Amino acid sequence: MNFNFSEEQRMLKDSVTRFVQDQYDFETRRKVVDSEDGFSRKNWQTFAELGWLSIPFSEEQGGFGGGAVDTMLLMEELGKGLVAEPFVATVLLFGGLLSSGASPALQDAHIDKIIDGSLQGAFAYLERQSRFDLADVKTSAVQNGADFVLNGEKTVVFNGGVADKIIVSARTSGEQYDEQGISLFLLDASAAGIEKTTYRLMDGQRVANIKLTDVSICADQLVGTLDQGYGLIKSVTNEAMLAISAEALGIMQKLNATTIEYSKTREQFGVPISSFQALQHRMVDTFMACEQTKSLLYRAVCSTDAGNEDAEKDILALKIMVGRAGKLIGGEAIQIHGGMGITDELDVGHYFKRLMMINTTFGDADYQQQKFIALSNA
Amino acid sequence: MDIKFSPEDIAFRDEVRAFLKEAYSSELAARLDNPKTFKEAQCEWQKHLNAKGWAAPNWPAEHGGAGWSVNQSFIYETERSIAGAPDVVPFGLKMVSPVIYGYGSEEQKQRFLPKILNSEDWWCQGYSEPGSGSDLASLKTQAKLEGDQYRVNGAKIWTTYAQYADWIFCLVRTDSSGRPQGGITFLLIDMKTPGITVNPIDSIDGRHSLNEVLFEDVMVPVTNRIGDQDKGWTYAKALLVHERTAIAGVPDSKRCLGELRELAKRESSGGVSLIDDPMIQTRFANIEIELMALEYTELRVLAAFSEGKGPGVESSLLKIKGTEIQQAIQQLRMDLAGYYSGLEQGELTAEQVGHDFGDMARRTYMYGRASTIYGGSNEVQKNITAKVVLGL
Numbered sequence: 101m102n103f104n105f106s107e108e109q110r111m112l113k114d115s116v117t118r119f120v121q122d123q124y125d126f127e128t129r130r131k132v133v134d135s136e137d138g139f140s141r142k143n144w145q146t147f148a149e150l151g152w153l154s155i156p157f158s159e160e161q162g163g164f165g166g167g168a169v170d171t172m173l174l175m176e177e178l179g180k181g182l183v184a185e186p187f188v189a190t191v192l193l194f195g196g197l198l199s200s201g202a203s204p205a206l207q208d209a210h211i212d213k214i215i216d217g218s219l220q221g222a223f224a225y226l227e228r229q230s231r232f233d234l235a236d237v238k239t240s241a242v243q244n245g246a247d248f249v250l251n252g253e254k255t256v257v258f259n260g261g262v263a264d265k266i267i268v269s270a271r272t273s274g275e276q277y278d279e280q281g282i283s284l285f286l287l288d289a290s291a292a293g294i295e296k297t298t299y300r301l302m303d304g305q306r307v308a309n310i311k312l313t314d315v316s317i318c319a320d321q322l323v324g325t326l327d328q329g330y331g332l333i334k335s336v337t338n339e340a341m342l343a344i345s346a347e348a349l350g351i352m353q354k355l356n357a358t359t360i361e362y363s364k365t366r367e368q369f370g371v372p373i374s375s376f377q378a379l380q381h382r383m384v385d386t387f388m389a390c391e392q393t394k395s396l397l398y399r400a401v402c403s404t405d406a407g408n409e410d411a412e413k414d415i416l417a418l419k420i421m422v423g424r425a426g427k428l429i430g431g432e433a434i435q436i437h438g439g440m441g442i443t444d445e446l447d448v449g450h451y452f453k454r455l456m457m458i459n460t461t462f463g464d465a466d467y468q469q470q471k472f473i474a475l476s477n478a
Numbered sequence: 479m480d481i482k483f484s485p486e487d488i489a490f491r492d493e494v495r496a497f498l499k500e501a502y503s504s505e506l507a508a509r510l511d512n513p514k515t516f517k518e519a520q521c522e523w524q525k526h527l528n529a530k531g532w533a534a535p536n537w538p539a540e541h542g543g544a545g546w547s548v549n550q551s552f553i554y555e556t557e558r559s560i561a562g563a564p565d566v567v568p569f570g571l572k573m574v575s576p577v578i579y580g581y582g583s584e585e586q587k588q589r590f591l592p593k594i595l596n597s598e599d600w601w602c603q604g605y606s607e608p609g610s611g612s613d614l615a616s617l618k619t620q621a622k623l624e625g626d627q628y629r630v631n632g633a634k635i636w637t638t639y640a641q642y643a644d645w646i647f648c649l650v651r652t653d654s655s656g657r658p659q660g661g662i663t664f665l666l667i668d669m670k671t672p673g674i675t676v677n678p679i680d681s682i683d684g685r686h687s688l689n690e691v692l693f694e695d696v697m698v699p700v701t702n703r704i705g706d707q708d709k710g711w712t713y714a715k716a717l718l719v720h721e722r723t724a725i726a727g728v729p730d731s732k733r734c735l736g737e738l739r740e741l742a743k744r745e746s747s748g749g750v751s752l753i754d755d756p757m758i759q760t761r762f763a764n765i766e767i768e769l770m771a772l773e774y775t776e777l778r779v780l781a782a783f784s785e786g787k788g789p790g791v792e793s794s795l796l797k798i799k800g801t802e803i804q805q806a807i808q809q810l811r812m813d814l815a816g817y818y819s820g821l822e823q824g825e826l827t828a829e830q831v832g833h834d835f836g837d838m839a840r841r842t843y844m845y846g847r848a849s850t851i852y853g854g855s856n857e858v859q860k861n862i863t864a865k866v867v868l869g870l
Contacts, residue, residue, distance in 0.1 A: 101481050101777060102480055105479065364869075380861070380870050383864065387795075392799065393771070398479065402480070406482055417767045420763075472766075477759070
């Protein structure tokens, strides 16, 4: 047993750290998220050149062949810089579905372009009524000769506004809440019958609602097996949960460090506020929450890479802890920064908002706890 | 990063299982649970371990340690707790030994370590005093050097198992002139020395494990001093790190939680099993998630230790989280037992009136209050972490 990183992994981590330090200070980030795309195409090309976009793809697919540990290291460092570029949406969700489920023809046509940075993707899996249930799909896909015709509306599609290609979950059989009968289709974002409404989330991300009216798609654009899409969805969202949890850990570390630093320089009653025991104990609590999160991240990443049967339970535990520790750490960071903590000018509130969105993404702590309990009692 | 077990690890696990099956009987378990036979049964268990070479796996090999890897320690602790077998009593094997082999003389190593290893000497810990709890360095028990002996006067308190002990390791004051940490000396004292009185302290669990130990003109040979005079605080601090790491108790908490889950399935309210009560489920989940995290925090600490990097200040975190989890488990057990966790001790037991875990629930809950106090209270651990880890 060891928790050390390989030479290659340390180099990856260092390169991300350097990028964040040299090219992603908070003011730059503010301009990036305020831009039309919500991220920088130039940065995206840098990601491609540094090889980050190839990490999860296998060597046969032209990728780096990395595992959960490599993605974790990348995401943790990106989290520290609150990096807005859509790595999760394009590489992990869209790319993940293609690499684990699509036909060789579809893989050949798209994965190279993800890796070289020329293709933006999205995965549209949510609907207005579905909240966190990945199987709650009303959007329909009806076979018509060699095509399927899609109708319905997908919501909160990460990167949905700029994606060139979108994978959509749609019902091909069964009832609204059935895990069986969900199929995944690869659509061109400019296809006839697609209407997009783009908006921003409080963490700066661009998302879109995507209305599908009689969108016709050839059956060879099916990703995975007909009616069996749910397993693929589960598998990529599990990997994405690991990734955003690593991002959350990076944010927690950054917030704790910023808060400790601030408490040493801010003086009240003639002394630094770091000398007050009431505040010291709060900062120890946030330190412990961060360490416990890190432990569950290591646990989940190791068991995923080892293919353990407990991996799913480990990921759920992690996601629950990320949600709760995130609220604690973000809340304390604001509290200890006092009035400055609630200003838009300071970065603290922005890190906090991203932690809040990470809690919500793929199901919040309360939702995942129900799943966790079901597994514990099984 | 890698958590896979090797074929050698799997073979080791099978060996541990076979050993536990043979050495830990239900008859031994019953004697361990009875205060009248506890000491003899505990020593018997530790002698079994020593015969196997497992009484002190983490000692250096030259003194009889087993040189276990992190995986092996993890496997052993996991299997031990699944079997319900007890840990060793820590005072000799886990606490004073590292001080003796780390700072003691060759003569002291020869004299004490073999008897600790084979559980021939029972040790207790003389740190806290009536006036010195969290502020340990303020201790006042005095030792005056007279020729080749120290004359010791004072009082120690909360001394666990002093009633069984052959030896006590003590922090005593040899100089009061400088800062309080500066004038402390580490002495090993034979409990049979004239002038020592042990007074029992009954605790709220209805049992007697705590004591007050009084020293009145107790003469201790200077050859029983560890290292240099006035340097005892350095040695004591090293020991406290080991103590806090051991206190986390992750494998035992895992076993307890599993047992409680079975009890919650069995017990019911209004025809509904307690395990189906959403409030109870939430409590189980909250504890289990913290415990899953702490298990890896401990592994991270152990892995760093095996690479010569610790255990360091993270031991405070293990102590705080470990004891919080223990208390949450004890509270849950109390609540699952309902009325039957509330029977007055010394009268009819819960078992005698038809309930099999009420007494145990009350006892462990009541004594469990101590865990956030001993080994340096959790608030003191937070002070240490704030200062040493966070630099506040």
